[in-house]
Amino acid sequence: MTGAARFAQQLEFIVAIDKLKNVLRVSRLTDDSRAENSAEHSWHIAMMAMLLHEHAGFDVDILHAVRLLLIHDIVEVDAGDTYCYDEQGYADKQQRERAAAARLFGLLPDDQRDEMLVAWYEFEVMETHEAIFANALDRLQPFILGRHRDNGDWRFRARTREQILERMDPVRRAAPALWDYVTSVVDDAFTSGRFGAPYPWELAPSP
Amino acid sequence: MTGAARFAQQLEFIVAIDKLKNVLRVSRLTDDSRAENSAEHSWHIAMMAMLLHEHAGFDVDILHAVRLLLIHDIVEVDAGDTYCYDEQGYADKQQRERAAAARLFGLLPDDQRDEMLVAWYEFEVMETHEAIFANALDRLQPFILGRHRDNGDWRFRARTREQILERMDPVRRAAPALWDYVTSVVDDAFTSGRFGAPYPWELAPSP
Numbered sequence: 206m207t208g209a210a211r212f213a214q215q216l217e218f219i220v221a222i223d224k225l226k227n228v229l230r231v232s233r234l235t236d237d238s239r240a241e242n243s244a245e246h247s248w249h250i251a252m253m254a255m256l257l258h259e260h261a262g263f264d265v266d267i268l269h270a271v272r273l274l275l276i277h278d279i280v281e282v283d284a285g286d287t288y289c290y291d292e293q294g295y296a297d298k299q300q301r302e303r304a305a306a307a308r309l310f311g312l313l314p315d316d317q318r319d320e321m322l323v324a325w326y327e328f329e330v331m332e333t334h335e336a337i338f339a340n341a342l343d344r345l346q347p348f349i350l351g352r353h354r355d356n357g358d359w360r361f362r363a364r365t366r367e368q369i370l371e372r373m374d375p376v377r378r379a380a381p382a383l384w385d386y387v388t389s390v391v392d393d394a395f396t397s398g399r400f401g402a403p404y405p406w407e408l409a410p411s412p
Numbered sequence: 413m414t415g416a417a418r419f420a421q422q423l424e425f426i427v428a429i430d431k432l433k434n435v436l437r438v439s440r441l442t443d444d445s446r447a448e449n450s451a452e453h454s455w456h457i458a459m460m461a462m463l464l465h466e467h468a469g470f471d472v473d474i475l476h477a478v479r480l481l482l483i484h485d486i487v488e489v490d491a492g493d494t495y496c497y498d499e500q501g502y503a504d505k506q507q508r509e510r511a512a513a514a515r516l517f518g519l520l521p522d523d524q525r526d527e528m529l530v531a532w533y534e535f536e537v538m539e540t541h542e543a544i545f546a547n548a549l550d551r552l553q554p555f556i557l558g559r560h561r562d563n564g565d566w567r568f569r570a571r572t573r574e575q576i577l578e579r580m581d582p583v584r585r586a587a588p589a590l591w592d593y594v595t596s597v598v599d600d601a602f603t604s605g606r607f608g609a610p611y612p613w614e615l616a617p618s619p
Contacts (some may be wrong), residue, residue, distance in 0.1 A: 210541035220560045223442045248455035
């Protein structure tokens with residue numbers, strides 16, 4: 206395939222993933238002005254990977270971790286964001302995301318399609334160092350946004366201390382040095398009654 | 413400095429750069445729903461670097477290029493986005509951005525502050541392969557968004573063909589293979605009268 210033919214396919218993919226900027230997450234910006242979207246979230250965690258890899262408890266190939274982080278949410282262009290405590294949404298998450306990965310990465314030349322599929326799957330399965338580290342950051346980032354909201358108004362939607370510690374467990378595995386921060390924030394939230402805010406799908410829609 | 417003390421500084425920076433998500437660019441999303449922000453733009457061009465480096469006319473260290481792309485707009489948290497054809501804004505751009513770089517990167521531990529300052533400066537000076545390649549993508553991305561708008565309604569705000577070709581020149585330098593795409597789009601725009609839309613600061617504010 207010529208360079209021009211490859212570029213035509215890459216261009217189609219580049220245009221398709223522009224839509225990730227309109228996929229809204231449950232997490233809100235620190236200034237509480239609006240929900241975060243998955244594209245800017247991906248930028249934020251890639252930046253975190255470059256800054257925080259020194260805290261990893263094992264060797265991490267940073268470029269590889271950054272790749273996983275930049276790619277991991279692209280399936281949401283078709284499948285939407287599934288909130289981590291949404292049990293109903295999780296039931297068919299895998300099926301929806303596999304179909305999305307096949308369509309979206311399928312826009313690329315075959316070799317790049319395969320690379321992207323493997324990277325996306327590696328992130329999901331969370332067995333390599335880079336995937337554990339990347340998942341840790343993916344979970345740490347909304348935790349940080351929630352805790353460090355400008356207006357000091359923060360609550361966890363998780364129902365129990367155990368629920369959030371289980372969700373955050375990749376941080377313990379990837380970067381034990383950061384686990385003290387996580388547990389101290391969770392303990393503080395627990396003792397000050399900051400657990401149990403309504404899940405988004407329990408809230409009435411805005412009038 | 414202990415790991416915990418370093419993390420405390422890194423955390424402050426991570427929270428500070430959340431504000432990049434509220435820095436709006438002149439460029440609009442392909443669905444024309446809203447202006448793009450600098451954080452999601454940075455994600456998009458980092459993805460493009462991973463996909464398009466095969467078209468570079470010289471060797472490119474991809475991780476290094478991705479670093480430059482993820483970092484290069486952070487100064488806009490303080491300095492705002494300066495539109496590429498805004499001559500007035502460009503007059504004090506350098507001064508505003510230097511002050512922003514000093515404050516924002518200064519939140520980090522000294523070694524990381526220095527690394528970030530150097531990377532930001534490297535992008536701006538555009539002399540290394542990675543910086544030329546990164547600048548090429550930074551300019552190609554809004555060009556692609558503009559051309560591939562869902563509704564087919566696209567115009568360049570540049571006043572002349574020469575003005576836009578000069579702006580896009582890093583693409584010619586970094587990836588000659590992609591220059592045909594650029595010139596064909598520009599020629600098409602020129603022959604179909606798609607040049608000379610008003611600059612944003614010439615438009616009346618919305619009522």
